[in-house]
Amino acid sequence: MKKYRKEDQYYEDQYDRSTIKILKEMEGEIKAKGIPLNIATDPLNPNLSLAEQHALGIHYRDKGALRAQNRKEAIIKWKQEDEYKDRLIETYIPPKKVNCKTCNARMELSGHLFKPDISPVLFVFQCPLEHKPNKVLFPDGDEYFFPKRKCEKCNGDLVSSSERKETVLICKDECKQCGHIVIDEYDLTPTEEKPITIEDRKKYCEGFKNSKTFTQSLKDIAELAEQLKVHQKETEIKQEYNIDQIEKPTIPQVEQRLTKLMEELGYIKFQFGKPDMGAHVIIEFSVQDPTNRSDRESEKLLIKSISENLFPTFWRLMKQTVSYRLGYITGKVKCYADDGGLLKIGKEIKSVEKMDSKINIENQ
Ligand SMILES: [Zn+2]
Numbered sequence: 146m147k148k149y150r151k152e153d154q155y156y157e158d159q160y161d162r163s164t165i166k167i168l169k170e171m172e173g174e175i176k177a178k179g180i181p182l183n184i185a186t187d188p189l190n191p192n193l194s195l196a197e198q199h200a201l202g203i204h205y206r207d208k209g210a211l212r213a214q215n216r217k218e219a220i221i222k223w224k225q226e227d228e229y230k231d232r233l234i235e236t237y238i239p240p241k242k243v244n245c246k247t248c249n250a251r252m253e254l255s256g257h258l259f260k261p262d263i264s265p266v267l268f269v270f271q272c273p274l275e276h277k278p279n280k281v282l283f284p285d286g287d288e289y290f291f292p293k294r295k296c297e298k299c300n301g302d303l304v305s306s307s308e309r310k311e312t313v314l315i316c317k318d319e320c321k322q323c324g325h326i327v328i329d330e331y332d333l334t335p336t337e338e339k340p341i342t343i344e345d346r347k348k349y350c351e352g353f354k355n356s357k358t359f360t361q362s363l364k365d366i367a368e369l370a371e372q373l374k375v376h377q378k379e380t381e382i383k384q385e386y387n388i389d390q391i392e393k394p395t396i397p398q399v400e401q402r403l404t405k406l407m408e409e410l411g412y413i414k415f416q417f418g419k420p421d422m423g424a425h426v427i428i429e430f431s432v433q434d435p436t437n438r439s440d441r442e443s444e445k446l447l448i449k450s451i452s453e454n455l456f457p458t459f460w461r462l463m464k465q466t467v468s469y470r471l472g473y474i475t476g477k478v479k480c481y482a483d484d485g486g487l488l489k490i491g492k493e494i495k496s497v498e499k500m501d502s503k504i505n506i507e508n509q
């Protein structure tokens with residue numbers, strides 16, 4: 146028995162063939178209304194509103210975009226479904242010795258039905274002389290009977306018959322109760338699928354690759370606008386607090402700067418320890434005070450002078466860490482280099498500037 150899983154190309158062709166058919170039909174409708182496919186370049190239909198002409202074009206392009214977007218997933222799904230069918234027919238063995246009710250000939254397995262709610266697989270057997278009906282069997286050999294169809298008008302029982310006229314199969318359902326008749330005709334001409342032309346594939350399938358639907362594009366624009374707004378807000382804050390003007394000295398520059406400051410105040414041997422490179426850089430320092438200042442005075446002077454000196458930079462003294470013992474002082478400085486940190490520094494500088502200008506005005 147033939148396998149269900151086919152070559153990869155088969156699934157791609159199936160999908161593309163269907164896409165081409167759908168889009169060609171839509172295109173036909175649009176053209177029939179006298180609307181150009183490309184509203185931007187081709188003359189419009191003067192009898193229809195612009196909105197209407199736009200809507201049809203959008204509908205067409207949306208369909209193309211969606212078909213292109215869903216292609217990969219749909220093809221994977223089809224392949225998986227067929228692979229699953231192959232696993233089922235490998236797992237379940239068809240019943241043997243099935244005979245035709247009419248001529249008692251041994252029937253041949255002609256296909257499967259997959260009805261998961263009834264049985265993972267059902268086997269369809271055919272009489273070699275084509276006597277009807279076919280037999281549908283469960284894997285254990287029991288026969289499966291399709292539910293009886295009922296009259297759509299009165300729910301009465303139906304008498305069904307079929308007749309083949311050359312390549313057309315005519316099926317007739319007649320209601321025993323009300324006489325309602327339904328006739329269905331099926332074209333049995335073997336349809337050989339024509340190969341897909343390069344032009345069609347290019348225009349209807351590849352042409353929509355990576356394109357977005359109208360709604361998706363609108364969403365993109367909205368998101369972009371939102372991003373711009375956030376960016377603008379950030380820029381405004383940066384400007385308001387002069388973030389770009391905050392001094393950003395490196396570790397050796399800060400060390401030099403503080404060494405000089407400390408020496409001017411009579412301290413000696415200022416030096417940095419190894420920096421702690423966490424989310425914020427924190428560095429321990431040590432310095433010695435050989436003067437006769439008291440511990441309190443020494444600590445106070447150090448805190449005040451270092452804090453003032455670092456104020457215009459993105460470095461801050463961690464005041465709580467400063468400790469004095471027998472002329473030997475340790476403490477830590479911290480760097481606020483991230484956006485949040487810079488904003489905090491910017492705000493501090495701005496608030497002091499405000500206060501300064503207030504004091505200046507009052508002093509004038
Ligand atoms: Zn038979």
Ligand SMILES: [Zn+2]
Pocket residue numbers: 296297298299300301320321322323324325
């Ligand atoms: Zn009826």
